[in-house]
Amino acid sequence: MGSHSRHPARALIAVAAAGSLLAACSGAGGGGSSEGDSINVLMVNNPQMADLQKLTAEHFTEKTGIEVNFTVLPENEVRDKIGQDFSNQAGQYDVATISNYETPIYAKNGWLHPLDPYIAKDKAFDQEDILDPMRQSLTADGKVYAEPFYGESSFLMYREDVLKKHDLKMPEQPTWQQVADIAAEVDGAEKDMAGICLRGLPGWGELIAPLTSVVNTMGGTWFDKDWNAQLDSPEFTKATKFYVDLVREHGESGAAQAGYAECLNNMTQGKTAMWYDATAGAGSLEAAKSPVKGKIGYVPAPVDKTSSSGWLYTWAWAMQKASGNADNAWKFISWASSKEYEELVGKEIGWANVPAGKRASTYENPQYQKAAKAFHEVTHEAISAANPRDPGVQKRPAPGIQFVGIPEFTDLGTKVSQEISAAIAGRQTVDEALKKSQKLAEKVGEEQRSR
Numbered sequence: 001m002g003s004h005s006r007h008p009a010r011a012l013i014a015v016a017a018a019g020s021l022l023a024a025c026s027g028a029g030g031g032g033s034s035e036g037d038s039i040n041v042l043m044v045n046n047p048q049m050a051d052l053q054k055l056t057a058e059h060f061t062e063k064t065g066i067e068v069n070f071t072v073l074p075e076n077e078v079r080d081k082i083g084q085d086f087s088n089q090a091g092q093y094d095v096a097t098i099s100n101y102e103t104p105i106y107a108k109n110g111w112l113h114p115l116d117p118y119i120a121k122d123k124a125f126d127q128e129d130i131l132d133p134m135r136q137s138l139t140a141d142g143k144v145y146a147e148p149f150y151g152e153s154s155f156l157m158y159r160e161d162v163l164k165k166h167d168l169k170m171p172e173q174p175t176w177q178q179v180a181d182i183a184a185e186v187d188g189a190e191k192d193m194a195g196i197c198l199r200g201l202p203g204w205g206e207l208i209a210p211l212t213s214v215v216n217t218m219g220g221t222w223f224d225k226d227w228n229a230q231l232d233s234p235e236f237t238k239a240t241k242f243y244v245d246l247v248r249e250h251g252e253s254g255a256a257q258a259g260y261a262e263c264l265n266n267m268t269q270g271k272t273a274m275w276y277d278a279t280a281g282a283g284s285l286e287a288a289k290s291p292v293k294g295k296i297g298y299v300p301a302p303v304d305k306t307s308s309s310g311w312l313y314t315w316a317w318a319m320q321k322a323s324g325n326a327d328n329a330w331k332f333i334s335w336a337s338s339k340e341y342e343e344l345v346g347k348e349i350g351w352a353n354v355p356a357g358k359r360a361s362t363y364e365n366p367q368y369q370k371a372a373k374a375f376h377e378v379t380h381e382a383i384s385a386a387n388p389r390d391p392g393v394q395k396r397p398a399p400g401i402q403f404v405g406i407p408e409f410t411d412l413g414t415k416v417s418q419e420i421s422a423a424i425a426g427r428q429t430v431d432e433a434l435k436k437s438q439k440l441a442e443k444v445g446e447e448q449r450s451r
Contacts, residue, residue: 038067039325039332042085042093044078044315048150048355049097051345052336059344060335066328086111091322094329098146098318100137100388104399105407106318107140113319114143118330125334129359133312133386137399146316147337150280151357153301153310153382154213154402155375157267157285158182158274160297162190176214176242176302179274183250186273195250197272198243200424201259204413207421209311209402210276213301215239216392217309222404222441225395227448229441231416232434241430244423256425268292276302278313279382282375283352298378300385305393310382311402314358342368357383397448408444415440 043049049072056068071093073081082096086106098106106112119127127135130148138146156179158170166189168182183195199207215221220235230236247255252266264281266272268290275281286293301310317333319326335341339361342354351371356362356379363369363380372379391401398405403413419433 037065037328038069039094039323039328040069040071040092041095041332042071042073042078042082043097044075045072046315048315048353051349051353051355052149052341055341055344055348060332064328064331064335066331068332086320089320089322091320091324093320094323094325095317095319095332097149097315099316100134100312100314101400101403101405101409103138103146103316103318104140104405107143107145111321112145113321113323113326113329114145115147115319115330115333116144118334119144122330122334124340125338126361129339129361130337131358131360131383133383133388134314134316134358137312137314137388138316146318147333148314148316148358149336150355151312151314151383152278152280153312153357153379153386154210154277155279155301155310155378155382156274156276156299157281158297158299159270159292159295161295162186162193162273163297170297170299173300174302176217176304179276179302180242180246180250183246183274187250190270190273192271194252194266194272196246196274196276197252197258197263197266198247198255198276199259199263200247200251200255200421201257201262202414202417202421203259204403204410204417206259207417207424208413211240211243211420212402213309213311213391214243214304216401217302217304217306218242219305219393221392221394221396223397223445223448225397227397227445229438229445231441232438237430237434240420240423240434244420244430247424248426256421267296279310279357279375279379282379283372286352286372286374294374296374298375300378300382306391308382308385308387309391310386312383312386312388313402346371406444406448408447412440412444 053070061067082098085093119125134148134151138144163170166186168185171178187195199210201207215236218235218239220233220239221230224230252258252272260277263275263277264284267275267285270292282298285296300308303309317336319329323329339359342362345354346367351367354368363376369376386401388399388401403409416437419437422428423430423433
């Protein structure tokens with residue numbers, strides 16, 4: 001999911017120095033919210049945010065007179081700090097980056113400022129242009145609580161040249177069984193090249209994200225609609241065995257320690273023929289200096305019982321309810337999520353770097369289409385097809401495709417991921433892993449029912 005677990009590569013962008021400098025000026029007058037025409041923004045240190053930081057003073061502040069004090073931190077730290085500041089309603093930060101996992105939870109707790117009154121007045125913002133799954137995932141009780149900065153789904157990336165050389169054809173909409181069959185054929189067909197890379201690294205945002213999307217399409221779920229845990233059900237078991245067997249038999253070496261960053265590296269270095277993961281990975285694979293640029297094909301997330309199975313994730317801007325600068329905070333959110341901002345990135349930094357995945361208009365933009373021609377259509381379709389409220393074959397008690405939208409999932413997902421990662425490492429069987437996992441999930445289910 002997010003970069004803490006999922007994009008260590010992104011998180012390594014050197015903002016440590018910037019972060020400490022900025023942290024020093026984050027609270028005007030030592031705590032309390034910022035005064036006058038300035039706002040405090042707390043955000044994750046991904047490359048797209050680093051670009052935003054570079055462009056803000058010259059373009060946003062210049063135009064509006066509103067100064068932006070950024071505090072920039074790695075994902076684990078930023079989540080903790082946002083959780084603390086927003087839960088206490090300390091008001092030190094006016095705006096923060098949160099995901100579609102936190103948004104409904106924070107909204108329910110009364111920590112966020114609803115944005116509808118601003119959206120209604122701000123005609124240039126064009127809320128209708130925001131892709132529907134993104135809009136829905138940032139809405140709670142009919143109110144909008146965050147605006148996306150960029151979004152992603154998941155898909156299958158594969159070496160077109162390698163498959164062609166070995167007379168293999170990738171279906172336009174593959175099933176998981178077809179993918180497993182191709183993985184078996186290409187595994188080792190080229191020197192030092194595995195059949196597929198799948199995350200095995202523990203973490204609710206690492207291993208659990210792709211695995212849960214496989215569970216959904218194979219008919220499983222973490223909880224039924226009445227919060228009964230389903231981790232030892234035949235469907236959940238079948239999907240987990242399929243995933244573990246596939247990565248053990250035809251996956252990368254050291255799979256139990258491989259996450260998003262490791263698989264991205266394997267794909268870039270030609271060490272794997274296929275990779276199922278975030279659509280955000282494509283930008284790196286098609287970057288100017290990538291050794292595999294132009295050699296990769298992209299198809300939708302593989303399926304079994306459902307028509308689509310891509311996940312949905314967004315980093316989005318939310319306003320703290322206690323902010324004393326709501327009007328200025330909205331001006332910043334509106335600018336940072338706007339079409340105008342995307343144009344600015346395209347012109348100043350490059351069209352492949354646009355924070356995409358959130359607006360329909362981006363995918364109609366000829367300059368963006370050209371820069372992202374290998375993957376923009378498949379990405380757009382994956383995000384548009386994502387259905388966080390109903391991602392499987394049965395009703396769910398909480399929204400989420402690759403996570404369960406409850407606060408307890410951070411802990412539960414991580415503990416379950418450790419058991420399954422141990423099965424990938426060969427230290428226990430999948431049945432043993434799921435037996436322990438079921439007990440953990442039952443406790444969470446009981447707590448939910450008793451509320």
